[in-house]
Amino acid sequence: MKLVICHLYPDLMNIYGDRGNVIALAKRCLWRGIDVEVKSLGLGDKVEPGAYDIFFMGGGQDKEQVMVSHDLYETKGETIRREIEQGACALVICGGYQLFGNFYRPAEGEELPGIGVFDAYTIAGSKRFIGNVFVETCLDGRKTTVVGFENHSGKTYLGKNERPLGEIIVGYGNNGEDKTEGAVHLGAIGTYLHGSLLPKNPELADFLIRKALKRTYPGRDIEALDDSVENLAHKHAIKRAKKTH
Template identity: 50%
Template sequence: MIKICHLYPELLNLYGDRGNIIAFVRRCQWRGVDVTTREANLGDPVDFSDTDFLFLGGGSDREQDLIAGDIKRRRAELRSAIENGLVVLAICGGYQLLGQYYRTGDGRVIPGLGLLDFYTEAGGKRLLGNVVIEVMLDGALVRVYGFENHSGRTFLGETEPLGKVLAGNGNNGCDGWEGARYKNVFCSYLHGPLLPKNAGLTDHLIALALKRRGLDLPLIPLDDRFEKRACKVLQDRLL
């Protein structure tokens, strides 16, 4: 049984984010893996050590302000779960939240959770459009497709990037990197949403979650023709 926790679904739910949960759940179910999804909103108790997959989506500025206080109270517990291999996917606003800080246009510094080493600065023009990146999964380079829409520019410190930009802007439009990755934490600006089209990445997250439960087995392959066709549209257009 895999336990999913969708954190702040009422507040962080821009850009079809729930598609990520749908994809994760379906790909478990299609393989006969039991899965439960729990939605945790402001103030709801969450036991991160008893969670297998944590999802954080994107939100507007107002919504991110609302959750800042709430998530801070969960920091210590979240940190130890991450160190113990909790599988996390954080998109856009959820991604920015895990870093050191966010510097606004007027120079105000809003501290982040500081769980990963990167920071974000407000930028002028929004970075917007279809994106292709290349991600290393289990020793193989895999292309990951999505759509980005962010004005924040993220710069990585010690934390590794999720992948290399093949088309689009990525973290900041200059250094060619997209997202961040630490242990089993995956951060990205890509929505679209990210997981449904990118079956390889989804399966990688499922495998990591199962492995943490002691089930280190290869996943049953699924028929991914629809996923491949959806990716091919972007591949033909962008690469």
């Protein structure tokens, strides 16, 4: 078995240790004997249809986000959207999440186009939402928790029929108003929880791996790993989130 991960703009959109997520996906596959290939796509590169199982994109600084938004919209957006409709997965964080929505409206300057994977839009806010986050969610019908760290001023609002990733217990989430965090559309997950999200949320990592395998290898499940360190880190991060807010 083999999975191909497409890391979008790794040098431009990697502000908060976002590559930790790619490391986690890759290792959790390798430890199970699943081959992994990580391919980087940068400015100007086209997305070859059917070549990727998981798309990943992190967050960047304002300048980088502007550079990336036009490239994503013009050279990659349509293919990525179609791939996701056909069963590919995605994890997009912060800036990546915003650009996978319909548009991003900054405080000044032109509106950035999004590629519309999520029915969501983002407008720049005046307050920066910073801190530990803890949400309750449901993955593949199982209730679980996701914990991480957010740092954004964009406020994201979901369309009526778009499902959030989870409900905020601690933190701000999408917009600091409606208690939602992130978005899930088919196999695509968007979230504001950056950096080391997947390592300490192994259920979320495996959710993506399982969904990605399903397209090419239907009926094959993945074995459980020894997640004792991951689960401890998860538990203590939740404790810390409750304490620091």
